[in-house]
Amino acid sequence: MTEPLNDADELALLKGGDQAAFARLVKAHHRALLALARPIVGESEAVEVVQTAWIKAHAALKDFEGRAALRSWLSRIVINEARMMLRQRKREVFLEDLQPEGAEPFADRFRGNGHWGAPPVNWHADSPDSLLTREELADCLSALLDSLPSNQRALLELRDSDGLPFDEVCNMLGISASNARVLLHRARARLFALVDHFEETGEC
Amino acid sequence: MLKCRDVPAEAEALLDGELSLGRRMALRLHLFMCGNCRRYLRQLRQLLGAVPHMHGDASDEEVDKVLSHLHDHSH
Ligand SMILES: [Zn+2]
Numbered sequence: 001m002t003e004p005l006n007d008a009d010e011l012a013l014l015k016g017g018d019q020a021a022f023a024r025l026v027k028a029h030h031r032a033l034l035a036l037a038r039p040i041v042g043e044s045e046a047v048e049v050v051q052t053a054w055i056k057a058h059a060a061l062k063d064f065e066g067r068a069a070l071r072s073w074l075s076r077i078v079i080n081e082a083r084m085m086l087r088q089r090k091r092e093v094f095l096e097d098l099q100p101e102g103a104e105p106f107a108d109r110f111r112g113n114g115h116w117g118a119p120p121v122n123w124h125a126d127s128p129d130s131l132l133t134r135e136e137l138a139d140c141l142s143a144l145l146d147s148l149p150s151n152q153r154a155l156l157e158l159r160d161s162d163g164l165p166f167d168e169v170c171n172m173l174g175i176s177a178s179n180a181r182v183l184l185h186r187a188r189a190r191l192f193a194l195v196d197h198f199e200e201t202g203e204c
Numbered sequence: 205m206l207k208c209r210d211v212p213a214e215a216e217a218l219l220d221g222e223l224s225l226g227r228r229m230a231l232r233l234h235l236f237m238c239g240n241c242r243r244y245l246r247q248l249r250q251l252l253g254a255v256p257h258m259h260g261d262a263s264d265e266e267v268d269k270v271l272s273h274l275h276d277h278s279h
Pocket of ligand 1 (some may be wrong): 239240
């Protein structure tokens, strides 16, 4: 993970058109932006959408005011590009089942009286970064992200990865707040259960 | 009284900044008495903090491709 030298210095470089700083920006966010575009436009168009978004972002960076985090700002550009592409090709947003289906993922971890039957194990990691420093776990997580239904993936990317406000996410995807909450909870619970299982067994 | 079963949803609402004062107090009371749920919340916070970095860095090839498109576009 490339963390910027210092946010303010890095931003000044970016706004001044520094090429190395722009390359660092691409390195740090490109994969996440692809992951955002994929559930919305599909695998094959995602690269094109994100490429165009980078061109727009490059041109607009000098006007970036820093009111949102850079990642949120970049994801809005990607979403706009994705929508424009869908409109041009007269396609609908490519999301599966916006209605939540299936069982609540934690259902079998509680007893009839509402107490934990299978409480979470104690994780070794003591910070978000240390969670991802174990390569096997990072691989398990990324495989799980790829396997989530596209609606859950889109929500998780927009809300938890890109940090966009909940209301904005619901509007973007044309989904009710209550459905969005359930879907987001499903995705988060799947991730939680995966890490928990990995901490217990050393496997995905 | 809040049950452990209710905590995952309440914990997410807390981290999303959507919990009213009353629900926040109820959650805090439960957490005070329940180590399992304290652990759950602590680890959920860690997990959600890691999500923005889960995709990792782009490879040099990917970065070069973006930059060369950019270069073509501006000439
Ligand atoms: Zn509890």
